[in-house]
Amino acid sequence: MESRIPLPTDNIFKFIALFAMFVFVSSFVTMLYQTEKTNELIFTTYVEQAALGEKEKPTASDEARKLMLETRLDVAMSDKIFFRWLLAAVAGAAFWSAVYGFIRWHRHVQPMLDEAQRIQIDIAKLNLIKLQIEVEKLQGKGVDTP
Numbered sequence: 193m194e195s196r197i198p199l200p201t202d203n204i205f206k207f208i209a210l211f212a213m214f215v216f217v218s219s220f221v222t223m224l225y226q227t228e229k230t231n232e233l234i235f236t237t238y239v240e241q242a243a244l245g246e247k248e249k250p251t252a253s254d255e256a257r258k259l260m261l262e263t264r265l266d267v268a269m270s271d272k273i274f275f276r277w278l279l280a281a282v283a284g285a286a287f288w289s290a291v292y293g294f295i296r297w298h299r300h301v302q303p304m305l306d307e308a309q310r311i312q313i314d315i316a317k318l319n320l321i322k323l324q325i326e327v328e329k330l331q332g333k334g335v336d337t338p
Contacts, residue, residue: 203301209293216286223279230272237265 244250244258 203297205293205297205301207293209290209297212286212290212293216283216290219279219283219286223276223283226275226279227272230268230275233268234265237261237268241265 241258241261244254244261247254250258
């Protein structure tokens with residue numbers, strides 16, 4: 193299986209930062225999805241409760257169903273609050289992990305990479321000057337150069 197998205201495995205801090213950003217965005221998407229589904233469940237439960245409450249002579253099964261719907265509503269509300277706080281905590285941890293990764297990458301790793309690249313450029317320039325001097329020496333001796 194081929195990966196179409198290249199993962200930044202060249203630097204651990206870059207990986208931490210980008211993975212944390214992915215988790216941060218995912219937690220918000222999950223929070224929106226969870227809120228939508230819970231709200232849908234709450235609305236349908238209220239409608240079912242209202243329909244059962246309108247009956248003049250509810251049977252024992254209607255009373256049990258009404259009690260179950262009340263319990264379902266309470267559980268849905270408590271789950272909604274719990275998951276909201278859980279996802280907020282995950283988003284907060286991911287945010288600060290991304291900040292840590294980007295800062296470490298920008299302040300500690302990237303300057304070393306920039307310096308190594310500058311040194312490579314200087315070496316290439318010196319090699320070019322050396323080759324030019326050798327060509328001039330050969331041309332001064334009368335040797336044909338391609």
